[in-house]
Amino acid sequence: MAATLKGVLQGSLADNVKNSKILVVGAGGIGCEVLKDLVLTGFKTIEVIDLDTIDVSNLNRQFLFRKEHVKKSKSQVARESVLKFNPDVDIKAYHDSVMSPDYDVNFFKQFTLVLNALDNRAARNHVNRMCLAADIPLVESGTAGYLGQVTVIKKGLTECYECQPKPPQKTFPGCTIRNTPSEPIHCVVWAKHLFNQLFGEDDPDQDVSPDTEDPELTAEAGQSALQSEAKTDEIGGIERKSTRVWAMNTGYDPEKLFNKLFRDDIKYLLSMETLWKKRRPPQPLNMTQLPSDTDGNSSAIRDQRQWSVKECANVFSDCLGQLKKELATQGDGGMLVWDKDDETALDFVASVANIRAHIFGIAMKTRFDIKSMAGNIIPAIATTNAIIAGLIIMEAIKILSGKIKSCKTVYLNRVPNDRNRLLVPCTLDPPNPKCYVCAPKPEVTVVVNCTRFKVGALQDKVLKSYLGMVAPDVEIDDGKGTIIISSEEGETEENNDKFLSDFGIRNGTRLKCDDFLQVYSLVVTIAHVEKLEEEKEFEVVGDLSELQPQEEQQQAANGSKPHNGGDKADEKEEEDDLMLIEEEEFEEEQQRMEEETRTTRKRKASSETEPTTKRSKTAEAQAAAGDNDVIEIS
Numbered sequence: 001m002a003a004t005l006k007g008v009l010q011g012s013l014a015d016n017v018k019n020s021k022i023l024v025v026g027a028g029g030i031g032c033e034v035l036k037d038l039v040l041t042g043f044k045t046i047e048v049i050d051l052d053t054i055d056v057s058n059l060n061r062q063f064l065f066r067k068e069h070v071k072k073s074k075s076q077v078a079r080e081s082v083l084k085f086n087p088d089v090d091i092k093a094y095h096d097s098v099m100s101p102d103y104d105v106n107f108f109k110q111f112t113l114v115l116n117a118l119d120n121r122a123a124r125n126h127v128n129r130m131c132l133a134a135d136i137p138l139v140e141s142g143t144a145g146y147l148g149q150v151t152v153i154k155k156g157l158t159e160c161y162e163c164q165p166k167p168p169q170k171t172f173p174g175c176t177i178r179n180t181p182s183e184p185i186h187c188v189v190w191a192k193h194l195f196n197q198l199f200g201e202d203d204p205d206q207d208v209s210p211d212t213e214d215p216e217l218t219a220e221a222g223q224s225a226l227q228s229e230a231k232t233d234e235i236g237g238i239e240r241k242s243t244r245v246w247a248m249n250t251g252y253d254p255e256k257l258f259n260k261l262f263r264d265d266i267k268y269l270l271s272m273e274t275l276w277k278k279r280r281p282p283q284p285l286n287m288t289q290l291p292s293d294t295d296g297n298s299s300a301i302r303d304q305r306q307w308s309v310k311e312c313a314n315v316f317s318d319c320l321g322q323l324k325k326e327l328a329t330q331g332d333g334g335m336l337v338w339d340k341d342d343e344t345a346l347d348f349v350a351s352v353a354n355i356r357a358h359i360f361g362i363a364m365k366t367r368f369d370i371k372s373m374a375g376n377i378i379p380a381i382a383t384t385n386a387i388i389a390g391l392i393i394m395e396a397i398k399i400l401s402g403k404i405k406s407c408k409t410v411y412l413n414r415v416p417n418d419r420n421r422l423l424v425p426c427t428l429d430p431p432n433p434k435c436y437v438c439a440p441k442p443e444v445t446v447v448v449n450c451t452r453f454k455v456g457a458l459q460d461k462v463l464k465s466y467l468g469m470v471a472p473d474v475e476i477d478d479g480k481g482t483i484i485i486s487s488e489e490g491e492t493e494e495n496n497d498k499f500l501s502d503f504g505i506r507n508g509t510r511l512k513c514d515d516f517l518q519v520y521s522l523v524v525t526i527a528h529v530e531k532l533e534e535e536k537e538f539e540v541v542g543d544l545s546e547l548q549p550q551e552e553q554q555q556a557a558n559g560s561k562p563h564n565g566g567d568k569a570d571e572k573e574e575e576d577d578l579m580l581i582e583e584e585e586f587e588e589e590q591q592r593m594e595e596e597t598r599t600t601r602k603r604k605a606s607s608e609t610e611p612t613t614k615r616s617k618t619a620e621a622q623a624a625a626g627d628n629d630v631i632e633i634s
Contacts, residue, residue: 016400017042021110024048025098025127026117027074029380030141032064033389034117035078039086041393047111049094049103050075055341061382099126099470105519108134113396115139117389121166125437125468126518128153128161132438133519137399139392146381148388148412152395152428154404155438162468163432173535175214178207180275184357184365188373191352192338194261195345197243198252199327199336208243208261210269215535252324254317258287262355282359287313303368309358312351319348340375349374387412391423436467436522447527447539450505456496459485462538467522469515476503477510477523487516500526 022043024034027050038046054062054069054077064081065074073095083091096102099122108114108130116138118124124140131138131153138153140161153160176182177190193206250256266284269275290310307315322344327336338345350370357364365373391410398407408425416422436442446462463472463485471487484503486492495503505511507528514521532539 013401020112021045023111023114027078029385031117032062033386035082037393039082039089045090047092048075049098051097105133129518129520143384146414148384150391151409152407158428160438162437163435175211178211179214187353187356191349195338252320254320255287280361312354315351443523445525445541450500450528473514475512
C-alpha cells in the first residue's frame, strides 16, 4: 500500500507530504508498521518517541526488531531499521516518556501531525491534551485482537479523546485481596503487592497483611484478630504494618517469610470466624511440610505447565535471593520496579500467586497465564496492526491535502457487516460541549468527605489518576488564593497528609486546578458527604455524569450510584489496575463488540458516513490495560 501511495502522490499534496514533520508516539506493534509506511510513502522528517525496550515476546509481530535487539530501545532500533527502507529520511528517536516535561506544548507545535500508537490511557490522555493545546491534528488508533479503530482529533472540529469517558478499569476491594480471594486474579494482585512491599515502594494502601477492618467483620466476630491492632500479634510476633522491615530483619530468610505469609497470616485470618461461615476456609502451609503433588504434564515447556506447590516454594526461595541481591545494588532507599518482562520478578509473582491460590482452594495457573493477568496482556494480531497503520497514513494524507473534514473514524471488524465490509467508516463527531477537557470552561464535581479525604489523595487519586493531570497546581477559589497543591517539588508537600477541611474546604468550595505542562485548566467543585457507600473514597459527578456510557446512564436511571472514582483497592498506576482476560472471555467480548457495532450502524445501510451515535466500550475495557502493541479502542 505504501509503495502505491508514493507513486500516486502528486503536485502540492506530494510537496506537503515531503515537507511535513511527523511525530509518532509509540514504536510497538502499530508504531513499527506506521514508521515503515511513512518512509515508504514519501515522508521525509519524522520523530518517534517510546520509553520501552524490546522484549523477546515482541519479535513475533514487531517486525522491525530482531533477537539481537532484545533489551535495546524500541524507538532507536525502529529508527535504524526503517532507514534501511529509505536512507534519505531524517528520523530522530527519543528513548523517553512522552509525558516528560521536556516535551511541552512548544515541542508539539513544531509538528504538522501527531500519530498515536500508544499502549496506555494515561499517555493517550496526555497526548490528546498536548495536541489540543498546540492545535495540532492528532490521528488516534487502537487494536484489540482482530478489532481496530482509527480516528482523527482536531481542536474545535472533532471530539477529543476524552469527550467520551472510558469505562473504569476493574479493581478489587482491599479486603477481598487481603482476606477473601476467590479468583486467580485476586492472588496475582496480592502477589504484586507483596513484591512492592518487599522490594519496591512500600505503600500502606497495598499492605498484604490480613485486613481487620473488613466490613464483613462484626463487633464480636474475629475478636482475637481485631484486638491485635497493635504492632505485634500473638502468632509469631510479627510486625504486621512493616512487612519489608520485618523481612529485612530476617535477612529475607525464605522459610521464615514463607511461614509468615502462608502459615501465620492464614491462621490469623482463620481467627476471623465470620469470614468462613459461607466460604471454604483457607488451609495454612508450612514450608517443611508441603504436599508432594507432581506435575502431570512435565514434558510441557516451563511457561505452559502447571507448577506444583513444592516447585512454587522452590521458585519463591530462589527469587528471594536474587531479588535481595538486586535490591542491594540500588543502595540505601533504593527499590525495584516490577516488570512482567523481568524473569525473576515474574517468577516471584507466579510462585507466590499460585501458593496463595492453593491455600484458598483457587485454581492454580501457569506462568504464561499469570504473565497475561499481571501484565494485562491481550492477544495481538500482526495483520490487524498492519491494516490500522495503513488507515492511519490514509487519514494523515487527507489532512495534508486540506480535506480534514472528509476524515473518518474507521472501525475494523472481525466479520463483515451487513454490507459485506470489514472496514466501516463513520463521520467524525463534533466536540462534546460538556467534555471536562476540551469544553470552553471545563468543570467537574467531586464528592468526598472533606474531614477524611486528604490533600495527597486529591492530588494522586483524583487529579492525576482519574482526571489525567501530570503536574497539577490547585488553588482554593476563596478570594485569598490559597494554594494547597503545587507542581513545584517540595513546595506544598507538607499539605499531603492534611485533610481538605483543614483548609476550610467544604460543601460548595471551588478549586482552580491547572496543569501548565498540558496547558489545561479545570474547575473542581467539592460536594461534601459524610459517607460514601461501598468503601468509595470519592465520586466524580455533575456535568461528567452526562458523559457516562449508556449502560451507566441506565444504571443511574434505575437508581444506581454514579461511577466510583476511587476504591480502596485502586492502584497507583494504571498498569496495576488488573483485569482477568481468559481466552474464551476474550472471544465472547470480541463477538459482543462486533454485535454492538452492527446494531449501531444498521441504520447506515444506505449511507456509511452518518455520525456515530454509540461507542463500543467492551473491547476498549479490554485493551485499556494494554501490552506494548495492544492498544485501547476508544
